[in-house]
Amino acid sequence: MKDSLLHFIHSLFESLRDLLPILLVIAFFQLVILQQPIPNLGELLYGSFLVVLGLTLFVQGLEMGLFPLGESMAYAFARKGSVLWLLAFAFALGFGTTIAEPALIAVAEEASKVAAAHGAIENSLQAMEAYADGLRYTVALSVGIALVIGVLRIVFGWAIQYLIIGGYFGVVVMTAFAPEEIIGIAYDSGGVTTSTITVPLVTALGVGLASSIKGRNPMTDGFGLIAFASLTPMMFVMGYGMVIG
Amino acid sequence: MNPMLNLLHTLSDTIFDVLPIVVIIFGFQFLVIRRQIPHLGRVLLGFVYVLLGLALFLDGLEIALFPIGKLMAQQLTDPVFIYGKIADVAMTLHWQDYMYVYLFAASIGFATTIAEPSLLAVAIKAQEVSGGAIGVWGLRIAVAIGVALGIALGTFRIVTGTPLHYYIMVGYIIVMLQTIFTPKTIIALAYDSGGVTTSTVTVPMVAALGLGLASTVPGRSPLLDGFGLIAFASLFPMITVMGYAQISHWRATRALKKSQ
Numbered sequence: 001m002k003d004s005l006l007h008f009i010h011s012l013f014e015s016l017r018d019l020l021p022i023l024l025v026i027a028f029f030q031l032v033i034l035q036q037p038i039p040n041l042g043e044l045l046y047g048s049f050l051v052v053l054g055l056t057l058f059v060q061g062l063e064m065g066l067f068p069l070g071e072s073m074a075y076a077f078a079r080k081g082s083v084l085w086l087l088a089f090a091f092a093l094g095f096g097t098t099i100a101e102p103a104l105i106a107v108a109e110e111a112s113k114v115a116a117a118h119g120a121i122e123n124s125l126q127a128m129e130a131y132a133d134g135l136r137y138t139v140a141l142s143v144g145i146a147l148v149i150g151v152l153r154i155v156f157g158w159a160i161q162y163l164i165i166g167g168y169f170g171v172v173v174m175t176a177f178a179p180e181e182i183i184g185i186a187y188d189s190g191g192v193t194t195s196t197i198t199v200p201l202v203t204a205l206g207v208g209l210a211s212s213i214k215g216r217n218p219m220t221d222g223f224g225l226i227a228f229a230s231l232t233p234m235m236f237v238m239g240y241g242m243v244i245g
Numbered sequence: 246m247n248p249m250l251n252l253l254h255t256l257s258d259t260i261f262d263v264l265p266i267v268v269i270i271f272g273f274q275f276l277v278i279r280r281q282i283p284h285l286g287r288v289l290l291g292f293v294y295v296l297l298g299l300a301l302f303l304d305g306l307e308i309a310l311f312p313i314g315k316l317m318a319q320q321l322t323d324p325v326f327i328y329g330k331i332a333d334v335a336m337t338l339h340w341q342d343y344m345y346v347y348l349f350a351a352s353i354g355f356a357t358t359i360a361e362p363s364l365l366a367v368a369i370k371a372q373e374v375s376g377g378a379i380g381v382w383g384l385r386i387a388v389a390i391g392v393a394l395g396i397a398l399g400t401f402r403i404v405t406g407t408p409l410h411y412y413i414m415v416g417y418i419i420v421m422l423q424t425i426f427t428p429k430t431i432i433a434l435a436y437d438s439g440g441v442t443t444s445t446v447t448v449p450m451v452a453a454l455g456l457g458l459a460s461t462v463p464g465r466s467p468l469l470d471g472f473g474l475i476a477f478a479s480l481f482p483m484i485t486v487m488g489y490a491q492i493s494h495w496r497a498t499r500a501l502k503k504s505q
Contacts, residue, residue, distance in 0.1 A: 018365070021356035022446075026313055029349055034320055039313065046248075047309020050301045051360075057298030058362050059369075065291020067370070069270065069282065076278045089273050096265035102258075103448055114469070160433045161424045168417045175410045184409055184472030191443035191475040196299060197263055199363035199441050203370050217430070218374045224433035226367075230440030230479060 008056070015055040019048060062200050070204025078212040083155060086209075090151040093202070094229060095144035103192040104139055108132040111185045118181045120244060135240055142236035143193050146228035147202070153224065154209045157216055160224045167231045174238045182241030189237045190230040199226060248308075255307070256300040263296060299445075302362065306446065314353065315453040321349050322457040343404050347397045350454060354396035354478065357446040358389040367441050371434055379434070387489035388438050391482030396451060399477035403458045406465060409473045416480040423487040431490035438486045439479040447478060 030038050038044065077086040098104060112121070112128035112135070121127045153163060175183055194202075202225045210222035274282060282288055320326055358364060368381040402412060424432060443451075451474045459471040 018360045021359050022310060022353070025349075025352045025356045026310070026317065028352075029317055029321070029345075030313070033345055033349075034317065034326070036320075039316075044309045044313065047305040047307070050252075050305030051309065052305075054298045054300065054302030054305055055360070055362060055365075057294045058302060059298075059365065061291040061294025061296075061298055062366055062369070063291070065288045065293075065295055066366075068284065068291070069288050072283055073270070073274070073278065076280055080278065085273075085277050089269070089277070092269045092273070093266070096269045100262055100265050102262060110472075160436060164436055165421055165424065168420070172410075172414055172417065175414075181469060184469065184476070187409060187413060187476035188472050188474075191440065191479040192448060194363065194440050194444070195262070196363045196366075196445050197266060197295065199444070200366035200370075201266070203367055203437075207370060207374055219430045220433060222374060222433070223367075223371070223437045225437070226440040227433065227436030 008060075011056045011059060012052060015052045015059070018055060019051055023048065058196075066197070066200040067204045070201045071208035074205050074208025075212050078209060086151060086155075087148050090147040090205075091144040093144075093198070093205075094147035095140045097195060097198045098140040098143040098193050099136060101193060101195050103195070104136060104189070105132075107185065107189060107192055108135045108139075111135055111182070114181050114185065115241075115244070118179075120179065120181070120241075131244065134244070135237065138236050138240045139189055139193060139233045142232040143229045146232040147225060149232075150206070150225040150228040151209065153228075154206060154216060154221050155213065157221060160227070164224075164227055164231060167228075167235070171231070171234050171238075174235055174242075177242060178238035179241050182238060186234050186237035186241065189233040193233050194226055194229055202226060202229070251308075252300065252304050255304040256297070259296055259300045259303065267292075299362075303445065306449075310446075311449055311453075314450045315457075317349070318450075318454040318457040321346055322454070322461045324461055340401065340404050343400070346400055346404070346454075346458065350400040350451075351393040351397040353450055353454070354447070355389045355393040357450050358392040358442055359385060360446050361442060361444050362446075363441045363444045364388055364438070367434075367437060375430070379431070383489060383493075384434075384438070384486065387485045388442055388482040391438075391485035392442050392447065392478045394485070395477035395479075395481030396454075396474055398481075399474040400454065400458055402473065402477075403455060403465060403470050404462055406462075406470065409476065413476060413480060416484065420480070420483050420487075423484060423491070427487045427490050428494050431487065435483050435486040435490065438482045442482050443475050443478050448475060451475065451478060 027038065030036055073089070077089065109132050112132040115121045115131055116123045116128050121131050149163070152158075153160060178186065203223070206225045207218045207222035210216040210218040216222075364385060365381075368384045371379045371384055372381045398412065402409065427435070452471075455471045455474040456467050459465045459467040
């Protein structure tokens with residue numbers, strides 16, 4: 001009991017150290033450059049306390065829950081020997097976690113405003129909502145497909161660089177044909193799709209798969225699932241813009 | 246609003262966001278795998294910690310950091326701050342006048358990346374898998390430098406109004422060239438680091454900065470030019486992580502040569 005308490009206090013300090021750079025940057029710019037007092041100091045301290053406590057609990061839960069869960073599922077699928085179920089799981093995980101992602105919902109809404117302003121769609125609330133929903137499903141589909149490709153890569157041991165660089169080539173070619181107003185959104189959508197809970201889970205799944213399949217190296221083959229999940233949305237969103245626009 | 250109530254609200258939001266993941270995992274676990282999860286109690290407790298931790302984290306950011314971060318982004322991009330007088334704005338626009346904006350972009354990009362929970366998760370895993378060859382802090386700092394460079398360059402792009410895709414294409418070419426020379430073991434991790442950096446902390450802060458810039462710099466539209474910062478923040482970490490690997494590799498081989 002005493003040990004775990006000590007461990008907890010130690011982790012609290014580590015989280016505090018993680019947050020410290022943000023506090024320093026804010027203090028420096030506010031006091032030295034903008035030369036203004038820090039507003040609501042009480043709230044800042046209270047909020048920072050919550051952030052530190054939250055980060056500590058998150059890391060604790062990561063090691064206890066998300067990592068073991070991702071790995072045990074990877075082992076179970078590998079033992080079962082059914083690639084098809086594994087791919088179905090990968091797709092469901094990618095699609096399911098992306099469709100509800102709050103950051104994506106926000107970006108899709110912004111994108112519908114841009115499209116309406118450029119006359120790609122009708123300037124009505126209904127048309128904009130339909131556009132935003134379509135975009136969200138497109139991105140979710142692309143992340144599902146990304147995880148399927150990523151898992152196939154681990155299973156068959158394909159080298160990641162050819163696939164990713166090939167993907168970049170696709171992005172560059174599509175950029176030339178996509179409507180200009182969608183390009184910024186498409187490029188950004190690659191970054192916002194992977195949430196804080198999906199990342200540890202997917203990473204543990206990949207590493208678990210690579211270490212349970214013979215001939216795969218967890219370092220070379222285990223990582224890379226997130227890379228696919230941030231590449232395919234760019235292509236799919238530009239494709240969406242080309243079809244709708 | 247009551248702080249406790251606020252927290253409960255965030256917690257219910259977080260649980261709602263996680264629901265699809267839980268349904269998928271337990272659906273597959275019971276219908277396809279049909280095998281008990283080892284240490285089920287501990288895993289479930291871990292899940293509760295993750296949810297509670299994330300809710301506290303998000304609530305704390307909402308209370309403490311986002312308001313002041315957004316306010317500062319507005320103030321720093323305000324023409325009155327940059328030019329001293331509003332009258333001068335329409336006449337001249339020099340990208341050099343925005344030095345503080347680039348500096349803020351770089352430092353806030355660096356700082357938020359250090360606090361990013363998804364990156365921490367990947368770094369912990371990478372250290373574990375590489376047997377300590379890749380350190381948690383080494384990776385996090387390499388990624389944070391990448392985000393700092395990326396966002397600073399991204400704000401420069403908004404100020405100058407140059408097309409986004411030129412920057413991204415040059416970035417891709419650098420990534421391709423580095424891929425040829427980087428130790429093979431790091432490539433997948435480096436590619437991953439692009440996607441994990443932009444998450445709960447960085448996106449809202451950076452979006453405020455982009456939006457603030459695009460709406461105050463003359464000739465930019467927030468709808469068109471406000472986007473693109475996230476793209477920079479996901480591209481540059483790949484370059485710096487591969488750079489980090491190349492430098493460590495080079496130093497290791499040099500040390501080996503010296504000892505022989």
